[in-house]
Amino acid sequence: MWLWFSKLGSPKWFYELSGKWLPWLVAAMSILLLVGIVWALLFVPPDYQQGDTIRIMYIHVPFASISLAFFPLMAVAGTITLVWRMKLADMVAKTAAPLGAWFTALALASGSIWGSDIWGTWWIWDGRLTSMLLQFFLLIGIISLRSALEDSEAAAKACAVLSIVGCINVVVIKYSVDWWNTLHQPSSPIGLSDESPNGPEIWVPLLIMIAAIYLFFAVSLILSTRNEILIRERRAQWVQDMVKREA
Amino acid sequence: MLEAIKFSSLGEFLNMGGYAFNVWSVYVLFAVFFFINIYFPLLRKKQILKEQKRRQYFQQEGAVAGMADSTGEES
Numbered sequence: 038m039w040l041w042f043s044k045l046g047s048p049k050w051f052y053e054l055s056g057k058w059l060p061w062l063v064a065a066m067s068i069l070l071l072v073g074i075v076w077a078l079l080f081v082p083p084d085y086q087q088g089d090t091i092r093i094m095y096i097h098v099p100f101a102s103i104s105l106a107f108f109p110l111m112a113v114a115g116t117i118t119l120v121w122r123m124k125l126a127d128m129v130a131k132t133a134a135p136l137g138a139w140f141t142a143l144a145l146a147s148g149s150i151w152g153s154d155i156w157g158t159w160w161i162w163d164g165r166l167t168s169m170l171l172q173f174f175l176l177i178g179i180i181s182l183r184s185a186l187e188d189s190e191a192a193a194k195a196c197a198v199l200s201i202v203g204c205i206n207v208v209v210i211k212y213s214v215d216w217w218n219t220l221h222q223p224s225s226p227i228g229l230s231d232e233s234p235n236g237p238e239i240w241v242p243l244l245i246m247i248a249a250i251y252l253f254f255a256v257s258l259i260l261s262t263r264n265e266i267l268i269r270e271r272r273a274q275w276v277q278d279m280v281k282r283e284a
Numbered sequence: 285m286l287e288a289i290k291f292s293s294l295g296e297f298l299n300m301g302g303y304a305f306n307v308w309s310v311y312v313l314f315a316v317f318f319f320i321n322i323y324f325p326l327l328r329k330k331q332i333l334k335e336q337k338r339r340q341y342f343q344q345e346g347a348v349a350g351m352a353d354s355t356g357e358e359s
Contacts, residue, residue: 074311078297078311079289079290079291079297080288080289080290081290082290083290083301088301088302088303089300089301089302089303089307090300090303090306090307092300092307092311093306093307093310096310096311096313096314097310136321139317139320139321143313143314143317146310146313147310147313147314150306150309150310150313151306151310153306154303154306253318253321256322257321257322257325260322260325260326260329261325261328263325263329264325264328264329264332267329267332267333267336268332271336271339276336277336277340280333280336280337280340281340283333283337
């Protein structure tokens with residue numbers, strides 16, 4: 038177990054393993070994305086109230102739900118950095134922050150465009166929207182904190198602590214729709230139970246899109262983490278050998 | 285399968301029931317975002333490898349030159 042754990046922390050091991058996985062992840066992502074988008078744009082029936090804007094949901098919901106994964110991910114990576122000083126964990130935490138800011142921004146923008154017609158407003162200081170905007174600023178804060186501190190070890194520790202504290206906001210985002218019942222609707226249960234207000238023709242393509250965007254998240258996180266590994270490990274023998282081989 | 289498509293013409297599809305701006309701008313944003321987050325890491329990787337190759341090349345040259353210098357001093 039410990040051997041496995043220390044192996045997992047080795048950047049070289051991660052670089053090689055992720056190199057093997059990447060083609061499969063990319064293939065699965067492409068297929069799911071293609072099926073999901075075609076289904077969402079062509080085959081989903083228009084909503085009886087919202088008409089064709091329902092198609093925005095297939096972008097908005099996956100992005101919004103994955104945005105919530107960033108702080109827990111960075112907190113776990115941060116804890117590993119603080120406790121075991123694993124190099125790889127901090128590399129993941131570092132690349133996750135800008136990606137998280139992008140995901141959060143897209144969730145906000147798509148929601149805003151959706152709301153501009155359906156709610157009749159681009160923005161409202163509702164619990165869900167405000168806490169999501171706060172997450173965006175927290176991520177920007179973490180990114181600038183890291184670039185502001187010159188000592189990279191101190192920066193890693195400071196970002197780890199901020200990521201752990203920032204998890205509180207994820208709880209606020211998650212339950213905001215139940216605590217403050219304003220404009221943003223609560224999430225609808227997905228599944229075959231009778232409680233589900235929507236039929237499978239609505240939620241099956243949504244599940245496909247969520248899976249596709251999760252894979253996209255994994256692919257882009259792995260791509261940037263591999264870059265970070267190359268930069269930080271450039272003095273390591275295995276990187277130098279690899280560069281030589283590729284030359 | 286084709287009869288299950290919810291639009292009867294291309295024009296109707298592009299119009300999105302009057303919500304063309306909302307629906308299409310979200311999908312375009314997504315496409316741009318998708319492209320950026322796949323393409324830029326790949327571009328960056330190329331750049332890193334190129335820099336590293338150059339660095340290693342100069343290191344090697346430097347090491348050879350250093351050896352030549354030290355042998356020069358010794359003789």
